[in-house]
Amino acid sequence: MNTQTVTVTGMTCGHCATSVREEVGGIPGVRTVDVDLSTGLVTIGSENQLDPSAISDAVAEAGYAVAG
Amino acid sequence: MNTQTVTVTGMTCGHCATSVREEVGGIPGVRTVDVDLSTGLVTIGSENQLDPSAISDAVAEAGYAVAG
Numbered sequence: 388m389n390t391q392t393v394t395v396t397g398m399t400c401g402h403c404a405t406s407v408r409e410e411v412g413g414i415p416g417v418r419t420v421d422v423d424l425s426t427g428l429v430t431i432g433s434e435n436q437l438d439p440s441a442i443s444d445a446v447a448e449a450g451y452a453v454a455g
Numbered sequence: 456m457n458t459q460t461v462t463v464t465g466m467t468c469g470h471c472a473t474s475v476r477e478e479v480g481g482i483p484g485v486r487t488v489d490v491d492l493s494t495g496l497v498t499i500g501s502e503n504q505l506d507p508s509a510i511s512d513a514v515a516e517a518g519y520a521v522a523g
Contacts, residue, residue, distance in 0.1 A: 402474070
């Protein structure tokens with residue numbers, strides 16, 4: 388399994404984390420999504436390496452942004 | 456129409472406001488629920504005066520608390 392980590396800004400509560408988890412979890416090939424609310428770190432496990440733009444698009448769809 | 460206002464603590468984002476709006480909106484007789492996220496003020500319009508404990512129970516059901 389491939390693992391990628393991004394930092395997401397703007398998440399304030401468990402609802403925010405759930406929104407990001409759902410959107411990122413909907414990217415084809417994604418198996419696991421772990422969200423650390425205190426740091427904004429989102430760790431994504433997937434079958435193959437994901438296009439970073441697919442990740443940032445999903446995060447944006449949830450209403451947040453990938454830092455950097 | 457009767458109007459009651461409570462201050463709810465712990466709401467951090469629009470998702471939180473939505474949760475409170477949905478739970479308080481489910482109290483029998485409630486017509487309108489306005490949530491001001493920045494102040495925590497929740498203004499409830501209803502057919503008749505509501506039991507304060509029904510409001511605080513609904514807020515608790517959403518995962519938050521009425522101040523005071």
